[in-house]
Amino acid sequence: xxxxxxxxxxxxxxxxxxxxxxxxxxxxxxxxxAGWLREHGERPTDGGQAFAWDLRxxxxxxxxxxxxxxxxxLDGRGCEVDLISAIGWLREAAExxxxxxxxxxxxxxxxxxxxxxxxxxxxxxxSAAAHSEHPAAHFGLGECYHRALGIPRDDTRAMQxxxxxxxxxxxxxxxxxxxxxVQGWHGEPDYLLALQWGRRAAAAGDLEAQCSxxxxxxxxxxxxxxxxxxxxxxxxxxxxxxxxxxxxLARFYQRGFCTPPTRDTPLSWLRKAAAQGHPKAAFRMALAxxxxxxxxxxxxxxxxxxxxxxxxxxxxxxxxxxxxAMAGLIQGIPPAEIVELFERSARQGYGRAQAGLGLxxxxxxxxxxxxxxxxAWFTLAADQALAKAKSALAALDLILTPSALVDARRxxxxxxxxxxxxxxxxxxxxxxxxxxxxx
Numbered sequence: 001x002x003x004x005x006x007x008x009x010x011x012x013x014x015x016x017x018x019x020x021x022x023x024x025x026x027x028x029x030x031x032x033x034a035g036w037l038r039e040h041g042e043r044p045t046d047g048g049q050a051f052a053w054d055l056r057x058x059x060x061x062x063x064x065x066x067x068x069x070x071x072x073x074l075d076g077r078g079c080e081v082d083l084i085s086a087i088g089w090l091r092e093a094a095e096x097x098x099x100x101x102x103x104x105x106x107x108x109x110x111x112x113x114x115x116x117x118x119x120x121x122x123x124x125x126x127s128a129a130a131h132s133e134h135p136a137a138h139f140g141l142g143e144c145y146h147r148a149l150g151i152p153r154d155d156t157r158a159m160q161x162x163x164x165x166x167x168x169x170x171x172x173x174x175x176x177x178x179x180x181x182v183q184g185w186h187g188e189p190d191y192l193l194a195l196q197w198g199r200r201a202a203a204a205g206d207l208e209a210q211c212s213x214x215x216x217x218x219x220x221x222x223x224x225x226x227x228x229x230x231x232x233x234x235x236x237x238x239x240x241x242x243x244x245x246x247x248x249l250a251r252f253y254q255r256g257f258c259t260p261p262t263r264d265t266p267l268s269w270l271r272k273a274a275a276q277g278h279p280k281a282a283f284r285m286a287l288a289x290x291x292x293x294x295x296x297x298x299x300x301x302x303x304x305x306x307x308x309x310x311x312x313x314x315x316x317x318x319x320x321x322x323x324x325a326m327a328g329l330i331q332g333i334p335p336a337e338i339v340e341l342f343e344r345s346a347r348q349g350y351g352r353a354q355a356g357l358g359l360x361x362x363x364x365x366x367x368x369x370x371x372x373x374x375x376a377w378f379t380l381a382a383d384q385a386l387a388k389a390k391s392a393l394a395a396l397d398l399i400l401t402p403s404a405l406v407d408a409r410r411x412x413x414x415x416x417x418x419x420x421x422x423x424x425x426x427x428x429x430x431x432x433x434x435x436x437x438x439x
Contacts, residue, residue, distance in 0.1 A: 278312075
């Protein structure tokens with residue numbers, strides 16, 4: 001059978017023997033034909049035809065086609081998304097030890113996609129595929145070890161599996177290794193290895209890697225810093241439409257790391273990132289208009305961006321809107337909504353919002369006056385060394401009765417525990433914390 005990869009860029013229709021063999025029911029020909037259509041097809045109908053040929057081969061028992069049908073049904077490639085059918089096909093292929101199917105099934109168990117979440121089964125699927133050195137399976141095992149998914153956390157084992165995947169060209173494993181070396185999982189940060197792996201992942205076209213590499217190069221120690229290269233990688237990812245890279249490039253220019261092509265370039269990138277819902281970009285837009293960074297200060301436009309960033313869930317923006325509304329600088333927000341804005345940001349761990357919420361309870365602004373609850377929120381704000389919160393606590397110490405103080409301190413301790421639990425859930429993919437911090 002002539003292998004489809006040898007046909008080159010010509011239309012499949014110009015290889016009658018292959019098409020004829022597929023039409024006669026030859027499953028290998030059907031599988032090859034589907035692969036060619038998926039990789040080289042240019043017509044709108046080619047994706048659907050590829051899926052149809054794969055499905056015919058899968059129904060006839062072709063294991064790799066079964067795996068590919070399952071993957072297509074997961075992603076909606078050439079067909080409608082059908083998670084239940086996807087799991088069925090992946091299971092059937094996995095029973096024959098098809099490595100891609102085992103790895104995808106592991107991911108489904110890990111994430112609860114189309115099936116009940118089962119971390120033990122996810123680990124088992126990844127392990128079975130990794131035994132045959134499947135790169136994505138090694139990456140999945142690394143995730144399990146790093147994020148303690150059904151097993152104790154073991155970053156050394158995570159790096160071992162990511163290395164095995166990275167050596168086979170798995171771009172996301174290369175990125176995770178780069179960030180792990182920057183964080184110094186083996187001791188001191190190793191920027192030499194971090195940048196080596198980061199460059200390999202970025203060169204493979206991974207947008208997250210390109211953005212992270214730009215951030216690493218801009219913030220690395222002087223011996224490894226290269227802001228010209230950082231600008232190039234951030235620009236590649238930004239021009240590809242990645243909001244995080246667009247925001248990072250704008251901040252790169254704003255911080256004076258490199259001269260922007262034009263005066264308006266930073267604002268242009270901020271606008272593009274904000275238009276995609278990047279909360280920090282919306283926040284920076286508000287600051288820029290308020291401070292007049294691109295002309296005269298414009299409080300009205302700044303207010304619009306403050307509200308937008310708050311709606312996107314960015315804690316500092318929620319606090320700024322609430323603070324300004326409470327002071328009468330933003331009109332039309334009722335007291336109850338102001339309290340809600342403070343609380344939303346406070347529960348994200350933002351100290352100033354915690355102090356603002358404490359003030360609302362202390363004054364009875366938008367909520368019934370409750371000095372015990374005020375004390376609890378001031379306690380959390382004081383944990384972040386906010387002087388006004390500490391002063392408020394000292395004043396409440398003189399006002400509250402001993403029993404009320406006991407209640408207030410107990411409530412503060414309970415809040416502290418609940419918020420630390422939320423923080424842990426938010427940062428469960430901790431290998432990307434560095435990239436988020438630098439951005």
